[in-house]
Amino acid sequence: MNKLMNYLERVLLPIADKLNNNRYLTALRDGFMIALPFIIFGSIFVVIANFPFLDKVLSEDALTAYRTALGPASSATLGIIGLFAIVGIGYKLTEHYGLEPIYGGVVALVSFLILNPQELDGVSGVIPTFILGAQGMFLGIFTAFFAAELYRYFVKKNWTIKMPAGVPGSVSKSFSALIPIAMTLSIFLVVRILFSLTSYETVQNFIYTIIQQPLTKLGSGLAATIVAVLLIQVFWFFGLHGQIIINSVFDPIWYALNDQNYQAFQAGTELPNVVTKQFIDTFLVGMGGSGMTLAVVVLIFLIGRSRQIKELGKLGGPAGIFNVNEPIIFGLPIIMNPLVLIPWLLAPVVITIITYFAMSTGLVPKPAGIIVPWTTPIGLSGFLATGNAWQGAVLQIFNLLVVMGIWWPFLKILDKSYYETEKSGIQHK
Template identity: 30%
Template structure:
């Protein structure tokens, strides 16, 4: 194990660290972080309109019986209106926010870059993909538009300088005028070329050709297993695994949640099992590695290990809200060869249980994005809007405790022998 760790530190960590700090991935990650509160709100709003409880819809219709001209009950409009302001404009928000964050990292005009990206997104047909349908195109347009815009902005011949007496906001807008016009014209020409090739809408064509098939591939059990493996694997070496794979998770998560909510609203079978709530509520309980179970295992099997008991007791309160940095670096889990196997194995077993519990129909698919700080078991109930979700989360905690227990016991025995040898010396 020590030779393996040394090999990984020498050959793997430098590459992984560069990937984790790659500015484009960081910009995507931060953009989705900004939209997370709205996505949670939109999911809850849709759930209120379509709560999967027998008789719920009929009860609400009888209490709030007033209808609109189109025949819909007026009580459902709140959820619909909130949807319109959240998931329905996700692509638009991402087009702006990714460009804003990326330009900011380049120390370029962030607001101007965001506006140019937004305009360019509409220039390629973004009006038909303002929701998660246009998400991938929004990401591509945001990145490319910033790379073009910042280079043009750096060209002194393309910058219109205003007198010092002009207000800063006006001066900034004129400085970005020509770079913005050129950037948007490029995207307009690209769209025109596609139109000439009889591609009426780039966004919809891309969705059907690439994004939709990719979502199907990402919904598979092997993908879920890989994600469950890679996050704790990176964390073991001290790298923030969740942040590093978050751009990938979000690109499959937002469309999956949107499709699941649309299916729930239409009364159809929910199509996507693999999404972020599945990991947040059934795997990352206590934090990456199902570490709430590690704390429980320590309380049961490591009472004589004072260091483990002290750290786990201090880590319980944050762990209850899925924050495990005190445990990860205090125990530590990072570069701890004894805990390497259970730390990797527990998430993979838990995602397996959750995946097949959903695939078998025992547990509903996740349709609600509960805040990631939602305590274990409660998160499972909220994410699936069912008691079965809470039960599967509880089962996962117990299973993970069983996985961690022999290794915690081993660590305790080794520490006791070490303490005895120290005392004898």
Template identity: 40%
Template sequence: MNRFMTILENTIMPVAGKLAAQRHLQALRDGIILAMPMIIIGSIFLILGYLPIPGYADFMAKTFGDQWLTKLSYPTDATFNMMGLIASFGIAYRLAEKYGLDGITSGVISLCAFLLATPFNVPFTPEGAKTAVEVGGAIPVAYMGSKGLFVAILIGLFSTEVYRFIVKKNIVIKMPDGVPPAVSKSFVALIPGLAVILIIWVIRLIVEHFGISSIHDIVGLVLGKPLGLLGGSLWGMVIAVFLIQLLWSAGLHGNNIVGGVMSPIWLAATGDNMEAYKAGHPLPHIITQQFLDVFVNIGGSGATFGLVIIMVMWSKSLQMKQLGRLAMPPGVFMINEPIIFGMPVVMNALMIIPFFLAPIANVILTYVGMDLGLVVKPAGIAIPWTTPPLIGGYLATGGHISGSIMQLINIVVDFLIYLPFYKMWDKGLYNQEKGFETTKKAS
């Protein structure tokens, strides 16, 4: 174990530290986070539309009319289903900030390029017709949401790099000193913006020339499907969680680093499940962002809620008793930095073992439960990651008690995994405290 800690400290930490500081991954993470409040707001309206209460739909129809569900979905379409559009702006904005460029200008260029890459037509079936026709001049909501997320990411990064290159080469229109800053910035963006638009336009023309409907289809085929298969599989999630715990063990924020790469995959799956849930179709994905946030990281990374319960109820050492009382309130809301850095778990050869085992056990148990149909899959409802246990499982599955039961089972398993390791840790601290008291009295 000491050898492992040495390797962790000397080999993995430097590499992980550089990865955490990589500006493109930071921009990817922070840009997508920009969409999270809107995704959660949209999910609130989704919950209100599908409350699992007998007679609820009939009551709403009698009170607000037959179109009540359609009207209640308006905010969801304008928030949750805009995650790709928001991400295209947010990623470019954050990356430009890293370069010291004007973030708003970069975000606007990326936003326009993303819309240019998207065909403005939607299928529409007229009343009485058997086949759908394409209606032009309409922005398809599907591509603005999770379906267009990978294109939004690529364009956000690419357009900002083009913008940076042209500005760095000083190929810009400069206005006299007396011109207001806002006007001057707009002219600086003229040439970079034109370059980005021309490049995306040419790519779209080439794609359409070969009979492919849009850039989205190519990106989905080349990038989206392979990454989706990897990120959406049981072993893909096990590997992701292992890496998250490995980084946390070295004192680095594993969720932010690994999530910067995997969150687009998991959020895209969340969007697919949301669309299926609204349509009443079977949910296509088990692995989504809520799978990790709600069913794996119960109490925070490392599934430490079971550990907090042990600390509060069975600690012998005074310092662990006090830490457990302090850690319980934030632990209920999935915040466990007091445990990770206060116990500490970081660089702790004993507690690192259950810190790995507990969340991986949660991944396997929850996946098997959902795969067998014993637990309802995440319904595409993006509840806040701070939602307390049992409540989170109920809401994430669209109001099914099986979600709460799954969380409860995971907490019990986590409790049992942590218990023997914690007892050894607590016993050592207790003996230290007794030895200190004995020495203090003797002196």
């Protein structure tokens, strides 16, 4: 066991450290966080618009009118999730370089719009909304990175207009950003023109065909999901925030899959994906936090004998209900504790497989693309994430029992160890 831990520590820690400190992954993660309030707002209204049994109490016309009235709340947020991410990423990356971040966010957005078609069904001056959502996500991410880097390059080259003293600060900043922004946007315009001469016609078509489709297909599979989940657990075991590290890489894929399900849910058609952002956040992380440690809290109250374990349950219980599990991770502890390594790694993988097959076989509805706040308690979150389906809540409860079964013998051993240590300490006094 010690050899394995030493090997994993030697191999994984340097990789995790580099990922955690990578400016692009950090900007990607923080950029999505900027979008989160808008995403949750839209998701709330999707839930309200699709309350169960509405068709029993409202006429067909009244139900249509009701959903039409609430529709803009979700279409103006979830429907254009890519735009929020682009502005957020450009903003955060520019902020990392110590430059005026608002210009980084805006130049990223305009660069993205330049690269995309501005015509729909022969009508010019129209930007298709589908490219502002899941389909445009990858192009938006790459564009934000390149736009922010180009803007930084031209600023650092000092290609700026200097205004005399006494000019208001806002005016001075605008003129200072003029040349770097103009140069950056000009480069993206040239790229657009060059791609128009190819068989792909637009950068969007190229990115979607060559990169996004293959990666999305890979990320939606069970094998890739298990690898991602397992890496989250391994990083956490060594004291690194595995969720942040892995989400930085997989979030663009999971959000794109999530948005595809949301569009299908809104249209009333079959949901295409099992694995989405909410598959991870609701049925894995949304059960007490990373590693589904709400099961550990429940077990503590059932079998805990040692004072340390009992006190930990009192401390971690209220937080665990709302999926905050740092008290358990650091108090049990889970970090670098070989006694809990097996359940810590095994339980999430088992639950991933159970949840995947329950949804792929139709026993439980697939995630409907509704972004449920991560602090939503178990049961309610599963109900909401599956489009107000009771099966989602039942699956979460079942998964909780499975995790409890996996953890039971290991927590029993750990609790016994603490109990005997405490007992020995009292006797020596």
